[in-house]
Amino acid sequence: MSPQAKRSSVIHTSIPDAGSAIDRNIPDFPIAQLSDEEKYFRTYKAPPYLEEIEDEVRKFIDYHATHTGKKVALITSGGTTVPLENNTVRFIDNFSAGTRGATSAEYFLENGYAVIFLYREFSLLPYSRHYSHTTNCFLDYMTESNNKIEINPDFADEMLMILRKYKKAKDSNSLLVIPFTTVNQYLYTLRSIAILLQKVGSKALFFLAAAVSDFFLPQSRMPQHKIQSQSTGKLIIDLEQVPKFLRRLVDNWAPSGMIVSFKLETDSSILIDKAKTALDRYQHQLVIGNLLQTRKKEVVIVASNDQSHWIKLTDEEVKENMEIESLIVPEVAEHHEKWISNHIKKEQESH
C-alpha cells in the first residue's frame, strides 16, 4: 500500500479500545514528501491576507540585507489551533502562552539579530509580555494625579527601561510581528517567510518555538455550522496527522538557513531520544529539548553531531528571576556563527 493510499483512508481500521481514548493501532506514518506538500497546499487555501504579509516581510528582509547586514531570526511562538467547524466555535488548541518565543525574541534582538516574530494572536509579545498576562490588570499600573493619568511610580522605572528597549527595536526596524491562529495560517505563513529568507542565505535562523498541532480535521469532514450536541451522547473526532513540514523547510524552503526546533515532552526518559530522532528524520541542525514541568529552568541543546548540552539555572539564578533564554540564545547564536562560516567556506571551495 502506498503512503498516499494510507493517508486517504478515513475509516477506522479497528474499534478503539474502550480503555483508551486514543486509537494507536495504525502503522508508522512517513514524513511529508514533496507530494504531501503539494497536496496540502493544493487542498487548503492560503489565508486571504498572505500577500500583504509577504510584502511586509520582503521589505523587512530587503532592508536588513541592504542596510544593516544583520542576521535575521524567524521566531515562531504560541500554539496553533485546529478548527473543528467551518464557522469556528470549537477548536483544538496546543498549550503555549508563548513565553519561550517572546522571551527569546528579546535576547535575539539584544544579540544583534533582526527578528521576525510569527506568533499566535494574543499570545505573549516581546517587551509587552512583562505586563500583558500578569494577574495585574493593565489599569493597576496607572494612577490619577491632578486630573491627569500617569504611571504608578512603583512601576515607572522598570517600565521605562523596557519601553526604551522596545522603542529601540522599533526605531531600528529590527522587529516585525506577524500573527497566526490556525495551523493552516501558520503553515502558509511559515513557507512564505522561509522562501523570502533565502535572500539572506545562511544568515537566516529559524527558531521554531511554536507548538504546532500534530493533528487536524480535514476540510472535507468539517461541518458548516456548530456541532449540535443535544442529540448525541458523545462526540467522536477523527483527526488526520498534519504533514511534517520540517523536512520541507530543510530541503526546499530554506536550504541555507540554520534550523532550530523544539521538543516538549512530559516524560523525561524519552526526551533526548526524541530529540535525536527528530534530527535524524528532518536533517536540521539543533533541537532544544524541554520538559513541561521544568521548561523554565532547564533545557538540553542537542546538535546534529549527536552532542547534547544541558543548560540549567541554579536555584539562586531562579530566585533572581534570571531567564533561561538569556543563556539559550547566545549559545544558539554561537552555533549559528559556525554555520555561517562553514557556509562561506563551502562557497569559497566550490568557486
Added chain:
Amino acid sequence: MSPQAKRSSVIHTSIPDAGSAIDRNIPDFPIAQLSDEEKYFRTYKAPPYLEEIEDEVRKFIDYHATHTGKKVALITSGGTTVPLENNTVRFIDNFSAGTRGATSAEYFLENGYAVIFLYREFSLLPYSRHYSHTTNCFLDYMTESNNKIEINPDFADEMLMILRKYKKAKDSNSLLVIPFTTVNQYLYTLRSIAILLQKVGSKALFFLAAAVSDFFLPQSRMPQHKIQSQSTGKLIIDLEQVPKFLRRLVDNWAPSGMIVSFKLETDSSILIDKAKTALDRYQHQLVIGNLLQTRKKEVVIVASNDQSHWIKLTDEEVKENMEIESLIVPEVAEHHEKWISNHIKKEQESH
C-alpha cells in the same frame, strides 16, 4: 436501558461514516439529574484553590447584603477548556474572547449591581478590555519625556475616564474577579458561588455568558503523558457529554436567583427554537440568542413566557461604536426587577 447504562458505554455503537467527522448515531440524551450531579462531583476532584475562592466570594456577598443592599450579578465569561492529557499540552477550547461578558460587566456596574466576574484566565476583563487585546502593544500607549515614562497624550484623556470607572468599581468593592480555565474548574466554582448567592435570594442574577464545553474527556481515559503522534496516522478522540448543569442551577443551587443563559449559533434558522427549547428544558427565565456572525449588533431576548424581543443596533449606532450590551443590560435588569417584586409578593402571600 437506563440513562446511567447509556452514559457508561464507551465503545462506539457504529463505525463512523467516512464522510463525517462526527458520529451522531446515538439516541437522545437526557439532561443532568440529581444523580448525574452527584456522580460528577464524586468522580472529579474540586480544584485545590476552591475554598480560598469561596472565602472571598462569601465576604463579597456578605458585604453587599449587609452594607449596600445591591443586587449581585454573577457574570460568567470566556470559553472553558477540556484537557486531552493529564499533563496538559493539548486541549479542546471553545471560541470566546470574553467580549460579551467583560462588556456586560461594566454596564451591570453602571446599573448599580455588584458584580462577580467568573472568567477564563487571559480572556477580556472589564475596563482593561479596552487595551488588553487590541493589536496595539501595551507599550504603544506609553512615551518617554524628560527621562520619565508617561501615557501618550493621544490616549490619556480616554484612558483617564476608564481608569476612573475602574477605580470606582474597585474602591466601592463592587467587582470581584475569579478565574477558571478548565470546564471542571468552571463547574465547581459556579456551584460554590451559586450556593453562596442564596444569601441574597432573588437579588441574585446569573448572567451565563461563558462558552461552556459540551463534551469532555473522562479522567479514566486520559493519558498521563503527552499523546505521542509519531506512530499514528490519525487520532480518534472519544468524548463524553458534559452533564447539563443548568437545570441543577435552577432547581438546587440557586432556586431564587434569576437565570439568564446564552445561545450562540451560526445558523439563524434554528436560533429562536433552540432558545425556547432551552427555556423549556431548564425552566430558567431568559435566553439571549445570538449568531456568531452578527453577535455584536443584534441579539434576541427570549423569555419563559414565550415572548421574544430583538435588540438591534442601527448602522449609525454601530458607526458610533455603541455597544449592544448598553442596551441588553438595562433590559435584563428590568426583567430582574420584576422577578424580585414577584418574589416579594409570593413571600408576602405565603405568610
